[in-house]
Amino acid sequence: MTVRIDELDRKILSQLQDDASQSLDEIARRVGSSKTPVWNRIRKLKDAGVIGRQTVILDPEALGLEACFFVLVRTSEHEADWQKTFLATLQARPEVLEAHRLAGDIDYILKVRVPNARAYDAFYQALISEVKIHNVTALLSMEEIKSTTLLPL
Structure with missing residues (x-):
């Protein structure tokens, strides 16, 4: 189910994606609102499942x-028990x-950090x-060109 998100919600989400450790006062100031409406919208977005868990991003x-x-996995097994x-x-x-299940010749792709x-x-x-x-094919990433957790809003 899609949740209706207005422009203020998008601004709040953008602030949270950028730095979820910001205070409510700081987010409210940056989005042009006050603390209570921002808190209510964040709670609404959490309850609707738009905002999941909050975490920190570490430097691997x-x-x-x-x-x-990046590990490409092909399997000849497709039974429920194998999956x-x-x-x-x-x-x-x-x-x-x-880990992603794919359409096409490759069944799964894994991102593995070691x-x-x-x-x-x-x-x-x-x-x-x-x-x-x-069949397993491993591809070593030589350089990370772009990596982000920010969704386009």
């Missing part, structure tokens, strides 16, 4: 996670930052020992 390289791999096991395996692996190629190999070995996979 500062934490020693210098290698980013359940595969998804549980992905959920249990903190290295997997994103310290180095040796750590990726350990991830890969663990993955194929837990789930039967037809």
Whole structure:
């Protein structure tokens, strides 16, 4: 279900996407409103599921996670039990930052963050020992050109 969002809601969401640690007073000042209406709108947007959990963005390289791999997975298995096991395996692996089921020749794409190629190999070995996979292709990102969590509003 789509939630009706007006221009003030968009301004508030833009401020929160930019820096969710801002005070209500600061957000209200920046969007040209007062604190109570801003609080009510934020609560409404949370209740509607527009705003999910709030978190911080960490620098992976500062934490020693210098290698980013995009992993293309092809499988010949499409039964519910296999999918359940595969998804549980992905959920249990903190290295997997994103996982998408695709249309086309590739069934899934994973975004995996690890310290180095040796750590990726350990991830890969663990993955194929837990789930039967037809083909895995790993692509090492040489340079991150753009990465954002900001949705276009």
